[in-house]
Amino acid sequence: MTQARKHNFANWRAVALLSVWGLFAIHFIHWKLNGTTLAPLELNEVLYTIHQGIITGGFILMFVVMIATLFLGRFFCGWACHILSLQDGCAWLMKKIGVKPQAIRSRFFLWVPLGAVFYLFVWPQIAMYLGGIEVAKLHVAKADSDGWSSFVTDDLWRNLPSGEIALSTFFIVGFLIIYLLGSRSFCFYGCPYGALFSIADRVSPGRIILTGDCVQCGVCTSNCGSDILVHKEIKKYEMVTNDRCLKCLDCVGGCPEQALSFGFTKPPFFKKTSKLEVYKERYNFTLWEDISMAIIFILSVLIFRALYDLIPFLMSIGLSVVTAYLSILFYRTLTKQSSKLRRAVLKISHRITPIGYTFITFCICYFSLTIHSGFIQFHSFRGQKIYESVIADRSSTLNPQMLENALIHFELADDFGLITPLRIKKQIASIHLFRGEDHKAIPFLKELVVEAPEDIETIGRLSVIYMKQKNFYAALPYLQKLVELQPQNPQSHYNLGMANMSIGKYELAAIHLKRAIRINPSYEKAKTGLSRISNYRKEFTE
Incomplete structure (x- = not known):
């Protein structure tokens, strides 16, 4: 059997990905030393350009990467994405301890990134149009002069989550999803920016192409971290057409015949290549299971998105993907003849194993916490909507019944929540002040001052x-x-x-x-x- 030679590109790519984190550190140090610095080069800064018209570093980065992807393919994803570095790092560690990432394939999960793109980039434009809101003109803002976005800033951390939430996000999208769903699964099942780059990749001439004699040994496919059937695509199209290809070049470096290389050819979009039929035969879920996961995923996003005013969008996507997958696995463990979580046998011949009972117990606890979070999220949302409608109605005095309804929802979120966000504490205090119940407002205002000691509005209210x-x-x-x-x-x-x-x-x-x-x-x-x-x-x- 032909043996794969040592990769030529893996070490270089590792250096490139580690350098990204090095640049983050340099950026942070520059901010600390200089007081002001370039705003975070995060792709989510594009949202501030869309909503406010402010040109940010993230918007410029996104523009440059999209142009590069149109010509070179998804090199950014494979060589410069910090989330990809976490995912590949996790896969590398798993292999070191003898745990090979196992790809879990779903019809529905493939559509999650595109749905996220619609939610982040398209829906805001539709909402502004329907609401008669004029689209802001592009402009460069001075440092933090226009609120939450600018090209430079004196608060590098202004739009970033707390350290604990950031680490939790990295753990979920960089490690947990990889363990459960396979190598680079967040790239293909959760990342909205990856979805945009995959669209651009379809028209890119830069591809992995056949430049030698392929013997169909399959080493390229076994080396691919993106779950692409490289040898089959090479055989049929003489290039890799799949837009999941991140141009990591592992297949090129591992080819024992040196038959592959990166080059330029007519893009798949213009060749009108069809997806290999064999991909359709590899799904791990029935159609009804995928539909069920879609419903569970949507409900989970509604629960986790901005829960306690803490969970960012990417983290909520990751948690929702995990929740949908665990739900189906939980159902299988209870109802099917056998089920497995990776190599762990949960049930065999209608008998649940000790590991299976542990898994069931964990799922019950996790789903209970998720339902509890849904309860908190519902009352926070309803209280907020009622409160906003009361405040927005300036045609008359504040509606006491609606204030009472808002207070009921807020107090339920406060009483039963694991934590109470500052926003809810402030609005409970505001409602008590509107109702002349100063003595009830004071405890909430004091808590706010402790948690936000520079909140001028709250300090002013207490003094008054x-x-x-x-x-x-x-x-x-x-x-x-x-x-x-x-x-x-x-x-x-x-x-x-x-x-x-x-x-x-x-x-x-x-x-x-x-x-x-x-x-x-x-x-x-x-x-x-x-x-x-x-x-x-x-x-x-x-």
Whole structure:
């Protein structure tokens, strides 16, 4: 039997992928040292260009990569994607410990990336058109001057998730999905950007082509991490036509006959090549199982998307793919004669194995948590919608019944949720304030100040409540914080001055009232306050 020679490109590709993480580190260090830096070169920054018209580094990167893909194919995916580096790293580690990634093939999962593309890029345009919203013109924004997006920034982490969420996302899309569904499965079953690049790849002349004598040994196929039947495509088309090809060149480097190379030829789109029939014979699920997974996936996305205001879109896609797959495997374990999770036998000859019972227990716990998350997500969503409709209706006073309904939903999310997002705490506090229930708002406002110590709105609300109650000692720390956060705001100095005057600290009161006048010379209320202090001093002297 012909033996595969050592790969020529694997080491170079490993260096390229590791260099991407090195560039991330350099970018971070530059931000820390310089204070401002280029906004994150994340492809999701394209969304800010679509929604706000602001040209971002991510938009420019996407544009350049799309142009390159039109000519060279999906080289970016194989040689420069940080998520691909995690997936291939996971597959490499699995092989080192004797666990070979096993491809799980589904009709439905193939459509997930295209659905994500529609949701991210197409639907917002439709929604803006239907809502009569004018599409923003392309422009370059100054650093963070237009909210959440700009070409440069003084907050590199502004649109990125927390470290814990980022690591969780990397674990799910870079490791867990690979273990369950096979090598590079997130690229083909979840990544919306990969879907766009795969469309561009169809018209790209850059391909893996036959340049020697192929003996159909199949080594190229066994080396392919994208689950492509390379030897069969080479035999029929003399090139790889499958748009899953990431141009990693593992098939080229592994060919014992040196019959393959990267080159240029007429793209498959213009040759009108059809998909090999053998691909249709390799699905791991029945049609009804795929339909069931589609339904479960959609419900899971609705549950996980922005759950607790934490889970980002790609993580929700990854979790939903995993949930759909585990649901079918769980069903098979309960109802079929036998079932397996990779090499682990869950059930054989109608008998559930100990590993199978462990799997069933895990699934019950996981699905229970998912249902609980759905409960929280529903009440958070309904409360938000009712709250927004009340606030948006400026034609009359706030509807007390609708406020009550919103409060019920928010309180259910607060009482039963694993955590309560700042947004919900703030809106519960707002509803209590609208209803004149200041004492009920105070605990939520205090929690908000602890979690977001620079939230001017929340600090201001607390100070106003305590000033209304004439609890000046309680108001002082919050008024002082407002002055620290807004040293040039005359209102903040005025309020702090009046609170100090109310408790007899006339010297401090005079200092802040004078500062308020210095900032705004026409501030009559501050001048009146100073006059009162002067009168008090005269009375005290007499």
